Amino acid sequence: MVDLAAIVAEIAEEMRAETRRGTVASYIPPLACVAVDKFGLAVVMADGAIHAAGDAEEAFSIQSISKVFALTLALGAVGDQLWARVGREPSGSAFNSIVQLETEHGIPRNPFINAGAIVVCDVLLGRLQPREAIGQMLRFVRELAGDEHITIDETVAQAEQDTGFRNNALANYMRAFGNLNGDVDLVLGTYFHFCALAMSCRQLALAGRFLMDGGRVDGHRIISDKRARRINALMMSCGHYDNSGDFAYRIGLPGKSGVGGGILAVAPGIASIAVWSPGLNAEGNSELGQRALERLVQYTGWSVFEPRVG
Structure with a gap:
């Protein structure tokens, strides 16, 4: 034992x-x-x-781990329609790389790199206002954890807003390809608040x-078992950016960093x-x-x- x-x-x-x-x-x-x-x-x-x-x-600031929860919410909102705008392949590039967006016409490789997560936020804002989407995220993680004390660190969110020049570039580049529908500032503000979950x-x-x-x-259905398997599969193949293969090799668990x-x-x-x-x-x-x-x-x-x- x-x-x-x-x-x-x-x-x-x-x-x-x-x-x-x-x-x-x-x-x-x-x-x-x-x-x-x-x-x-x-x-x-x-x-x-x-x-x-x-x-x-x-x-602590969970940052890109929030992308797992955002993806779950987006799949709940639009289902497999999401995959017309975001891929499901490993990127092999840094989490904030812009290189592939040029050759792949503004479609991010997967929902766990920054560009993909920004599109996921845009999808959520297709149905909700930013304040509503942020509130939905906070309620979701509190429900999952069974803990009402989880918060968003506004200091971190503001710091990301102040320094997020590369994320602004990613969002505007995808907008130029027609793969971002909402106001860039509102989409990014939502994205930064998700990342600032503490x-x-x-x-x-x-x-x-x-x-x-x-x-x-606790026996209550959150998502289907099929969707849970697929999110786990994406975490295994894409959850650690260009370190995902080594993580699978050394550890062998679905994960998100x-x-x-x-x-x-x-x-x-x-x-x-x-x-x-x-x-x-x-x-x-x-x-x-x-x-x-x-x-x-x-x-x-x-x-x-x-x-x-x-």
Whole structure:
């Protein structure tokens, strides 16, 4: 029998001793101020048991992890019509790259790069005003996590608005190709607020349960099991930008990272996992977060590529 509480505590202790921690994101000023020595890990099991260690109760900016929840809402709004405007292939490029939009006529490769997530926000604003879309997102993650204390950090949202020149370029470029319908400032304002969601590892792991349990939370249907599988597939192939292949190779779980240093990972049918360490590797993913997940999979055998008995 695996002693998961001991494993989680041991991993947190290992990560605390690490000296190679990566570099915090400096281009968003509030993120540049976060201490690089932070580390949190939370694992929520299918039976509801929660194992947490380190700074797992401290809220951080989830950034691009919010793209998972935004995609879920957009698919709920328009279904597979979404895929006429956003692809489902790995990008092989940085999360904020503009290069492929030129050759692919303004259609982003997938919904987890910045350009794709901006189109997802545009889709949501086809039916809602920005304030309504932001409120819908906040209610959704609170419902998923069962926690009304989750908030949006307005300081982070404003900082992204002030420094988001590349995202402005992406949005206007897609507008030029006819793949952005709404007002660019309103779409980006919504996108920045989504990225500014502040959650702890515990809250994030709880919010990810619906992807672990075939679209359900505590027996209540959130999305279909088919849609949950497909979102997990996209997380596996596209969730870590041009580091996605290496993440699948080393860890073997669907996951989504954010430049705030968080990673949401899913062991289907087993556990929802959130890890946070703000130092990033060269591709913009948490250095210690990836290492901790690799250790967790080594201890537990949770990789989706691990042979199952029975």
